[in-house]
Amino acid sequence: MPALHMMSHTGQAITLPHDLLQKLASHLRGALLHQESEEYEHARQVWNGLINKHPTLIACCHDQNDVITAVNFARTHNLLLAIRGGGHSVAGHSTCDGGMVIDLSRMNHVSVDQAARVVHVEGGATLADMDQATQAAGLVVPAGAVSDTGIAGLTLGGGIGWLRNLWGLTCDNLLSADVVTADGQCITASHTEHPDLFWALRGAGGNFGVVTRFTFRAYPLKPDVWFTAVYHDGRHMKEVLQFYREYSATAPDEISTATVCGQIPPGSKDFPPELHGRPYVMIVGMYAGSVEKGQQAMQPLRDFRQPLIDFSKATTYLEAQQYFDEDYPAGELRYYWKSLFLAELTDDAIDTLVDHASRQPSPLSGIEILYSGGAVARQDDDACAFAGRKASFLIFVESNWKETRDNDANIAWPCNLISDLQKGGEGSFYLNFSSAFEEQESTMRHNYGKKYQKLMAIKKRYDPTNLFRLNQNIKPG
CATH class of the missing domain: 3.30.43.10 (Uridine Diphospho-n-acetylenolpyruvylglucosamine Reductase, domain 2)
Structure with a gap:
């Protein structure tokens, strides 16, 4: 060498x-x-x-x-x-x-203690690794919704998926973490060991060390679930978003959903040719329970108006977790994302979303609106570092495109949309759905609010020289 x-x-x-x-x-x-x-x-x-x-x-x-x-x-x-x-x-x-x-990608082993409902996951494992191992034992850990997402980044940033309203965020179900700190020591963080570090790991990203193993609480879930995926005409976007807002407020915790505003990509094999290029607003989600109860509880999402196309069906949990996989191929697309938590989805916010949706520069892009309540909202906001718990909606703006020449337009689009939604800067962002330029100190201070001083003190204790700085960085206090 x-x-x-x-x-x-x-x-x-x-x-x-x-x-x-x-x-x-x-x-x-x-x-x-x-x-x-x-x-x-x-x-x-x-x-x-x-x-x-x-x-x-x-x-x-x-x-x-x-x-x-x-x-x-x-x-x-x-x-x-x-x-x-x-x-x-x-x-x-x-x-x-x-x-x-x-x-850590070679460190991807997952072990499941079925009797104790506990899952141990190495730091290089993906959602696919964990989902396959847990479902083989009839269990699940609340996680994200794209198979090749890393468990480490997902958990440290929060973890939002199809089980959030019933069982909370991924970080809410973390029992302990084995962490290599900046001084080369390996320690276990939990509610009883290094509780300050454990508090920070759940929502403040990779600032505090390298997590080599996560231990999660798991829940029983049968393989078959009901999955709703219904596409409505984009001309009715405002009406659909208003309906989604009202439906979400009373939906049972077993249901976790999102709406997606986008365009049906030209040449897509999944849609009839006459729909290619059409703007759409999709309502998508899963019922964590029996197929029959799920179909009944989610039927209003399919019936309230005539859709363009309806892909809703009984499926397996693993297939539901893979529904969006083809939309996010590794290395093939350029991705630039922004996010914002909103306390409520007002008509003014909906108007802003509809306006910007009409101007997305790439047919591969979209705006996703996720309702979050249930177990997420019931958790004490001070229980961990995660910011945004008390917001009812997460706005996720994703630019996905192919060519270098289109970089500027696709980077500007999500930035402009979020800027218009912020109205002077209120609202936190979600670490896992945010691209570069979120690591300025002023941004991080605003994001974590009163938690930021505590995070700086924990950073100083475990990484005083800021060795772990390539992240949405919290500088040592």
Whole structure:
């Protein structure tokens, strides 16, 4: 391995000699990759095609000891450091230029204690890894809704999916986390051990260490569920959103839903040719319970007006979790997302959404409105760091497109929409649905409000030099 020129976390150039790198490689059970390694090009790729970075070193960790070794090396040599779990960070925080990536993707084991209803998940596992293991035991852990999402980033940012109203956020169901901190120590954070760290891990992102294992509470759920996916004509978007607002207010907790405003992509094999290019507003969601009760409870979403097309059906939980997978291919599209929590979905907000939906620059993009209540709202807002718990609606604006030449228009569209919705800056954002430029200190202070001072103090205790800074960063107090 040749000597390598690298970037420090303060932006200075560093040269690491051959023998030092060889020593690091010899202490890893996994692989240490550099730009001349055969596996490097594949290993440096991340899900978001907008992100094209070239780390100088990638430590592909085999186990927790490898993570400790890599963290100690990065700290000792002041290296710019990124942590990769599933590599699904839309903001691109799981990689960097010129620095070092600690890659946990090989650490993807999931073990299920069926009797105790407890699930242990390594830090590199994806939703697909966890869902398959838990459903084989007749259990579920509340999670997101795209299979290749990393469990680590999802949990640390909150975790919103089809089970939220019944059983809460992913982070609400975290029982403990094994964390490698900036000083190279491995500690367990829970309600009884390092409770301050445990509080911060649930909603404040990857600021405090590398989580090598998550332990979750699980719930029984039979394989078959009712899944609603009904597409209405986009000309009736305001009416549909108003109906969705009223329906959500009285829906049982077993139902978690969203509306999506977009365009049916030209050439889509799933829709009749006469619908291609048509604006739509979709109501989509799942009933976590019996198929019969779910179909009955969600029937109003299908009946209130004549739809363009209705894909609602009885299906399996695993298939429901994969419904959107084809819309978010890894490496093929460019993604730029923004989000905003709203206390209520007012008619003025709906008018703003309808206006901007008519101007989306890519047919692959969309605006998603998620109702959140039930178990999410019943949890004490101070129970963890997560911001946005008391908001009834999450607005998720996603720009998804193919060509570099279209970057500017597709980045501007979600930014302008969220700016118009904010009306001077009220409302928090959701870390997992937010692209770059959310890491300014003023933005983070506003997002966490009164929790921010506590988060800074916890950051100072566990990462006083801000080694873990490639995230929506909270600086040490």
